[in-house]
Amino acid sequence: MLIIAIIGGDEMKYTIIILVLLSVFFSGCTLKENNETEKKRMVRSANEEEKTVISDAETILLDKTESRINNIRLAAMAIDGIEIAHSEVFSFNDAVGERTAERGYKKAPVIVYEEREYDFGGGVCQVSSTLYQAAKGAGLEITERHEHKKEVDYTKKGEDAAVDYGTLDLKFVNNSYEQIKIRAHVYDDKVRVEIIGPPSIF
Numbered sequence: 001m002l003i004i005a006i007i008g009g010d011e012m013k014y015t016i017i018i019l020v021l022l023s024v025f026f027s028g029c030t031l032k033e034n035n036e037t038e039k040k041r042m043v044r045s046a047n048e049e050e051k052t053v054i055s056d057a058e059t060i061l062l063d064k065t066e067s068r069i070n071n072i073r074l075a076a077m078a079i080d081g082i083e084i085a086h087s088e089v090f091s092f093n094d095a096v097g098e099r100t101a102e103r104g105y106k107k108a109p110v111i112v113y114e115e116r117e118y119d120f121g122g123g124v125c126q127v128s129s130t131l132y133q134a135a136k137g138a139g140l141e142i143t144e145r146h147e148h149k150k151e152v153d154y155t156k157k158g159e160d161a162a163v164d165y166g167t168l169d170l171k172f173v174n175n176s177y178e179q180i181k182i183r184a185h186v187y188d189d190k191v192r193v194e195i196i197g198p199p200s201i202f
Contacts, residue, residue, distance in 0.1 A: 075128075079096065130193045131193045
C-alpha cells in the first residue's frame with residue numbers, strides 16, 4: 001500500500017497525486033492484461049504444435065466433369081473440420097447429408113449395382129473412399145463400409161467405400177484416447193483427406 005502525505009498542500013497537489021496513482025494503477029492493469037493475453041497465445045500455440053497428421057490419403061480425379069467435381073467439393077467441405085471425440089461414431093451420411101439439387105448437388109455418374117447411371121451426388125463416393133483409407137490408416141475402428149459392385153477407377157480394389165444416403169454408409173469409431181479432426185481438400189486433380197490429432201492417440 002502506498003501512503004502519501006501532503007503537508008500544506010493545495011488542490012493542485014492533490015490533483016497531481018490522484019493522477020499519478022491512477023496512472024500507476026492502470027499501468028499495472030494493462031501489464032497484467034498483456035501478460036494474460038501472451039499466456040493465452042502461448043498456450044494456443046503449444047496446443048496447435050501438439051497436433052499432427054496421424055494419417056492421410058489421396059485419390060486422383062480422373063473424371064473431371066463439372067458436375068462431378070462440384071459434388072466432390074461439396075462433400076469434402078461438409079466433412080472438413082469435423083472433430084470426433086473419444087468413442088464417438090462418425091457417419092459419412094450424417095455429416096454430408098442427403099445429396100439433393102436443393103443442397104447444390106448435380107447429376108453425375110454413379111454406380112448402381114454394376115451399371116453406371118446419372119444421379120444427384122455422383123462422385124461423392126470418391127470422398128468417402130479417400131476418408132475410409134485415411135481412417136483405416138489411423139487405426140480407427142471401421143464399423144460400416146461397402147464395396148462398389150463394379151470396380152472404380154480412382155483407387156485400387158478393396159480400398160473404396162460406396163455410400164448412398166439412406167442405404168449405404170461409411171461409419172467408424174474414434175477408438176483412440178484423444179479427440180481427432182478430419183481435414184478434406186480438393187486440389188491439383190486430387191482429393192486429400194487427413195486425420196489430425198496428437199502424435200500418440202492410442
